[in-house]
Amino acid sequence: MSFSYDAKSEMCKLESEQSCCEKAECYGLLLCAKSFSLQAVTLVTEHSLVARRAAQLAAQTTGAIVDVRTAVSFHRSSYTLLVQEESHRSQVLSAFGHSGQEISLRVNLANLENDCCKAAFLRGVFLSCGTVTDPNKDYHLELILPYMNLAKDIMSLLREGIDFHPALVNRKGAFVVYIKGGDRIADLLTYMGAGGAAMELMQVRMLKEVRNNVNRKTNFETANIDKTVGASVRQVEAIEKIRDTVGLEVLPEELRETAELRLENPELSLRELGQLFQIPVSRSGVNHRLRRLIEEAENLK
Ligand SMILES: [Zn+2]
Structure with a gap:
């Protein structure tokens, strides 16, 4: 009913x-x-x-x-x-x-x-x-x-x-x-x-709210993953361009290490990537080096 x-x-x-x-x-x-x-x-x-x-x-x-x-x-x-x-x-x-x-x-x-x-x-x-x-x-x-x-x-x-x-x-x-x-x-x-009906209404509402929160959270996480992947794709493209033109060997040591690690680990976040360096590098440190790599690639004609 x-x-x-x-x-x-x-x-x-x-x-x-x-x-x-x-x-x-x-x-x-x-x-x-x-x-x-x-x-x-x-x-x-x-x-x-x-x-x-x-x-x-x-x-x-x-x-x-x-x-x-x-x-x-x-x-x-x-x-x-x-x-x-x-x-x-x-x-x-x-x-x-x-x-x-x-x-x-x-x-x-x-x-x-x-x-x-x-x-x-x-x-x-x-x-x-x-x-x-x-x-x-x-x-x-x-x-x-x-x-x-x-x-x-x-x-x-x-x-x-x-x-x-x-x-x-x-x-x-x-x-x-x-x-x-x-x-x-x-x-x-x-x-x-009708206290029972009122209670049922409140329960339905609570369930709806929980469901909405879960959806919102999932959307947020998906968006963040997309952002990470998008950035990584651009970094990898830049590094490949350098490798295929002038070669990675011409880069300063810290940029060469960054480039190689990124090519091998395109799926990792900056923080995770930073842990793989011989001397671990902070998230912002990795970010800075990757930006320099992208600039280098852009400067290549
Ligand atoms: Zn009365």
Whole structure:
């Protein structure tokens, strides 16, 4: 199953807390679902646990009769929670202080009685209309809402207290509140009660960082080897030019020794080459002699 699916499963397994929070979670679930009006109270989900939890909470906190229908097609199941009777829909709406006549839905903050309720409400919202991307691909969590004002109200809740830095985008007529960044998403998942999913996200991120560091290091070492090889090739070419024209014998003793050692050991670094001299020479000493050899070669017509 997907990362998002697992995060939702984890949230659905949370034991019920205080009744104020159960009501707040139920409110989040229904308010941000497909419809929340006198004509229809409907939540559609692919997650059986979400449907079951929403139905239980709704029945418990509003007393309405709630049905869940299952539609199974070839590769996916879908669950629809609905309230059939209009009188029961009215009962659900009034339980949360809504009339069902609102042109644009807003969050009725009276349903978030205590400080503890905000997390439960946001969990309900996420279960209802949220998804979180697999951290192996991206750090992205989004909530897809049908109304601009509702989206803005939820953004303010995501900003106050702990600021999760939400942003808003309009996608095909829907209002998408999204959060980017591994840290923020892990914090929000923890806040909503999915500490396990948050932990998994952090582990994936750590592995990615280790992998990137290894790649960076390997690239750096490869570049250094290329540099050494490139320099050695130029030195060997210069020495061969001297050997094949005037001969190495005309060189002063220390340059002749350098030239011969380099020809025999083109793969060695300057430091390693320096160790092979009769009287060992420092890295910069070897470098200096090789430069002089290159100059000598350039001076040859
Ligand atoms: Zn509460």
